[in-house]
Every structure is written in structure tokens, then in C-alpha cells.
């Protein structure tokens with residue numbers, strides 16, 4: 001069984017995000033970059049499937065030089081090898097451009113299964129896996145919280161989270177699955193794993209080798225035009241009630257929670 | 265000039281930080297209260313390879329550089345110094361004697377099992393009458409047939425109660441003393457005539473203990489001699505030198521934790537209608553802490569990198585040990601001040617770091633002994 005995991009490097013959830021002066025992006029200088037947390041579930045799932053059914057696991061990632069750190073982490077967790085889509089032409093791709101690049105890298109691998117995180121925690125769009133599935137003409141199951149391999153080894157039964165419950169879907173391989181929290185508990189990269197990962201191959205793939213043209217990807221192809229980024233609005237100061245009778249204050253707080261905050 | 269870590273060490277730093285944040289920091293305070301490190305956590309540290317950081321690859325370890333070892337110690341000490349102390353025998357004073365002075369059979373017998381954490385180890389030099397003046401040790405080792413008979417006592421030995429293998433320094437030739445009269449031995453915990461004396465309660469966390477070790481006609485096979493008879497002093501000095509950089513890295517980790525906690529507290533603790541961080545008095549303490557941390561990190565990693573290039577000159581490790589362990593004392597003191605009464609209470613994680621930091625200026629060579637080493641180097645130019 002051949003499994004591809006698509007991986008993205010994102011700022012750490014704890015990172016303080018500051019906009020660049022021209023409001024066209026974020027300041028990347030002092031940010032701590034990590035593997036997109038949802039992608040960890042995808043890596044873990046790939047490793048568990050391989051441990052049970054054998055096969056090969058490949059991690060595919062698009063981005064500048066720094067992303068190899070996240071790829072090495074995936075290799076240290078146990079993935080077999082990597083393909084790094086690396087070319088200035090790929091920069092500023094929108095979801096379609098990104099999916100095209102990933103599809104170009106993945107197609108020659110002819111995988112049985114493609115696993116992605118349910119979304120990247122930076123732009124939160126959750127579009128790339130869906131477009132990727134379309135481009136590769138594969139079925140897709142998103143937000144998978146449980147996965148059971150079929151007896152034939154060529155299909156799976158997946159539980160996906162939907163509003164108010166779960167939907168159970170059977171899917172035939174090859175397919176694209178996006179992984180949600182709860183699917184598994186990702187392992188830590190061990191020191192021996194990290195040392196082994198040093199010797200694993202990360203193959204760079206530029207625009208020319210990918211078979212795409214400059215019009216397919218990057219800013220040129222982007223159907224989304226970013227006008228500017230805005231910082232989150234400052235949180236309004238909390239309301240404080242004091243120097244009144246407690247029952248009166250409680251009444252006012254309950255009223256506000258119901259009518260203004262709308263949380264009760 | 266490039267001060268960036270190589271990619272492999274960035275991955276290691278990230279992996280260790282993540283493990284520390286998810287598994288170690290959350291249990292740290294509970295560990296302080298119960299004085300017990302959970303067995304599952306020790307098992308996880310073994311499984312993830314943390315007992316074989318510097319052991320060479322051919323003996324089952326990671327063979328990491330001094331820089332790499334410092335990176336890991338900094339992240340673990342940030343969670344709790346006890347995690348560093350737990351692995352420090354196998355990655356340092358407990359295994360270095362075997363690595364540098366042992367023969368092939370000894371290395372094969374012990375190092376691979378130390379690298380996995382199956383065997384824990386420690387280093388026993390200090391005696392009641394021989395601390396800073398380690399050359400005053402009295403413990404005797406006499407050769408009888410194919411055995412050495414050890415008599416005497418060690419104290420303040422970290423982890424001895426849970427260790428399986430000890431590197432013990434003893435006198436084999438009274439006349440020669442440290443000039444060829446001391447020898448180093450591998451002693452196993454079940455050697456006839458050996459026992460642990462009392463566990464020595466301290467002002468520190470006591471999650472791991474300092475112990476007395478008592479040797480009464482203790483029988484050690486002659487094949488457990490490390491190197492030649494008379495190599496003991498050389499072995500001890502080499503082992504201690506390696507450890508000094510580690511004290512720098514650990515101080516950095518503890519300082520980072522304290523600064524993070526203080527920044528949070530200063531921003532959220534309101535007195536006189538505003539966060540205490542709005543006061544210049546608090547701001548300046550934080551500024552001084554940040555400057556000292558920066559200096560500590562620069563020194564530690566510069567010295568580690570130079571040692572990796574084979575440069576052991578200029579008493580650098582002593583300078584790192586002296587500056588960093590004194591700086592963490594000042595930082596911890598300011599942290600208590602910024603936290604006020606809560607900094608003094610057991611319920612906040614400040615006072616335990618303050619107490620633990622105090623020991624760093626004493627073991628593996630007091631501040632005074634480091635100054636002695638450094639001034640000798642300065643004057644000899």
C-alpha cells in the first residue's frame with residue numbers, strides 16, 4: 001500500500017502574529033514554525049496503516065527552504081521519504097495553485113491513499129484536499145475522525161464529523177481523506193527516529209520537473225487577490241459591576257450574557 | 265559567521281520542547297508535591313532515546329555533539345531540572361569514565377544498556393572529608409587476587425539509590441595520591457559489601473536523592489578497573505569537565521521558564537489599578553533577566569561549539585559554569601520578587617526553581633573552585 005501525506009508548515013498556534021508594514025503578509029522573521037497540527041494526525045494514520053498493512057509512506061510538501069524542518073519531523077516520526085515542491089514560481093499560490101502543484105508531485109507516485117489534515121491552521125480554508133481530489137479524479141472523505149480498513153484492503157469505512165453527529169461513509173481507494181482530531185494520538189519524534197531521518201531522501205521538485213507551467217501556479221494563476229490583511233480588533237475591556245447589591249449585579253450579568261454575549 | 269542551529273538540531277529542539285510542553289511541564293508541579301517522578305514518564309524518556317544522547321552510535325546511542333546535548337538539556341530543564349538529573353548520569357558523569365577510559369569489553373558490557381536506560385548510572389567521588397579538595401579522598405582499594413577490595417564511604421552522590429552501575433574513585437597508592445595513586449572502578453549495585461547509607465534530604469526538590477554509599481570489604485572484580493591503576497584522577501577530572509557546559513544549558517532552560525512565568529504574572533497581576541508590569545521597577549527586573557539569559561545562551565553554545573571543534577582551552581567550561589549558575593541565582597531571586605508572596609508559596613512553581621538553582625553553584629565544582637581554575641588559566645598566559 002502506498003500512502004501519501006500532504007503536509008504544510010504553519011506558524012505555531014502560540015506564535016504572536018504581526019503584519020508587515022504594507023499589510024500584504026505577516027512578519028516571518030521571529031515566528032516559530034511547526035507542522036500543521038492536523039497534519040500530525042495524517043502522518044500518524046499513515047504510519048499506523050503501514051505498520052499494519054505494509055507499504056510505503058511519502059510526505060509531500062510545498063514551500064520555501066524552511067519547510068524541510070517540518071518534513072524531517074514527519075520522517076523522524078517514521079515516514080519513508082519526502083518530495084519537496086520548491087520553486088519561487090510556487091510562492092503566493094492560492095488553494096487551486098497549491099493543489100495543482102501537489103497533484104503534479106503525487107500523480108507519478110500512484111498512491112492508494114492520500115491523507116491530509118482537515119485544514120491548515122493558518123488560512124483555515126480547508127480547500128486544498130478537495131481540489132486535489134478533483135484534479136486526481138479521486139473520491140474524498142473530509143473531517144475523518146475514525147477509519148477502518150476494508151477486508152479487501154482496497155477500501156475503508158470512515159466516520160466523519162457532521163453537525164450534531166457522525167456520518168459513516170465507505171470509500172474505495174485510491175481516495176483523499178482529511179484527518180481530524182480524535183482519529184489517533186500522534187507519536188512524538190524520538191531521538192533515534194530523528195537520527196534515522198537525517199539519511200532519508202527529500203527529493204526537491206521544481207516547476208520544470210513538475211511538468212507545470214508558470215501560469216498554473218503562483219501569483220500569476222491565483223484567482224484570489226489579497227487586498228490587505230487586518231490585525232484582529234483589540235478585545236473590548238470587560239464590564240465590571242461593583243458597589244451594588246449582589247443579587248442586582250447577578251441579574252445584570254445574566255441579562256448581558258443572554259442578550260449581548262448570547263452564550264446562555 | 266552563522267549562529268543558527270543545523271536542521272537536525274532544530275528538529276530535536278522542537279521535538280523535545282513539544283514533549284516537554286505536553287507531558288513534562290503539566291506534571292512538574294505535582295512531582296514537586298509528591299517528590300516522585302511517575303514511572304510512565306521515565307519509561308517514555310527511555311523510549312524516546314533520552315538516555316543515549318551522547319553515547320556513540322556504535323554503542324547504541326545518538327552520538328550527538330555537545331551543542332546537541334546542550335539543546336536537549338535546556339529544553340528538559342525548562343520543564344523541571346529533575347528530568348535533566350535523571351538522564352545526566354547516563355549522558356555524562358556516569359558513563360564518560362567508561363567511554364574514555366574503559367576497554368572494549370567494558371564498553372560493550374555497559375554502554376548499550378545505559379544508552380537505552382536499562383541501566384542507570386552515577387559517579388562517586390565526594391567523601392565527607394573530600395569535597396572541593398577531591399584529592400583528599402580516603403576510600404581505599406586493595407588488590408587481592410583477581411579482585412579489588414574497597415573500603416570507605418562516599419556522600420552526596422546523586423541518584424545512587426536508583427542506579428545500577430557506579431563509577432567510583434578510590435585510592436590504590438597512598439603515597440602517590442592524585443599523581444597516579446587514584447584509580448577508577450566500575451561497581452555494580454549488588455557487589456558484595458556495598459550498601460546505600462542514608463538518603464540525604466536537602467533544600468532541593470528531592471525528586472532524585474543524594475545518597476551515602478558505604479563500602480565494607482566490597483568485592484569488585486579486577487576486570488572492572490577503568491584504564492590502568494593510577495588513571496583515576498585523570499578520569500575524574502575529564503568526567504567533571506564534560507559536565508560543566510551542561511550546567512550552563514540547564515541554567516538557560518530554568519531561566520527561560522522563570523522569565524515566561526514572570527512575564528505572564530506581571531501582565532495579569534493588578535495592583536493599584538494596573539498590571540504590575542506597568543511599573544518601571546518590574547520592567548527593569550525583566551530587562552535584566554532577559555539580558556542575563558542572552559549572555560548565558562551565547563556563552564553556553566559558543567563554548568559547546570568550540571568543544572565540538574576540539575578546542576578545550578581557556579577554561580571555557582568553567583567560565584560558563586560560573587557565570588550561568590550565578591546568573592540563574594539572580595534570575596530566580598528576581599522571579600520570587602516579581603511574584604511577591606506567591607513567589608514564596610509552594611503553590612506557584614517559582615520557589616522550587618529558586619531552591620533547585622541554589623545547588624548549581626555547589627556541585628560539580630563550587631563557584632570558588634571555578635574561579636580558581638579560571639584565574640590559574642588567566643595568570644599562566
Ligand SMILES: Cc1cc2nc3c(=O)[nH]c(=O)nc-3n(C[C@H](O)[C@H](O)[C@H](O)COP(=O)(O)OP(=O)(O)OC[C@H]3O[C@@H](n4cnc5c(N)ncnc54)[C@H](O)[C@@H]3O)c2cc1C
Nearest residue numbers: 387388389390395396420421422623626627628629630632
Ligand atoms: C545536590 C548535590 C549533588 C551532588 N552530586 C554529587 C555526585 O553525584 N557525585 C559526587 O561525587 N559529588 C556530588 N556532590 C558533591 C559536590 O561536588 C560537593 O558538594 C562540592 O564539590 C563541594 O564540596 P563540599 O560540599 O565538601 O564543600 P567544601 O569543599 O567543604 O566547601 C565549602 C566552601 O569552601 C569553599 N572552598 C573550598 N576550598 C576552597 C579554596 N581552595 N578556595 C576558595 N574557597 C574554597 C567552597 O567553594 C565552599 O564555598 C553533590 C553535591 C550536591 C550539593
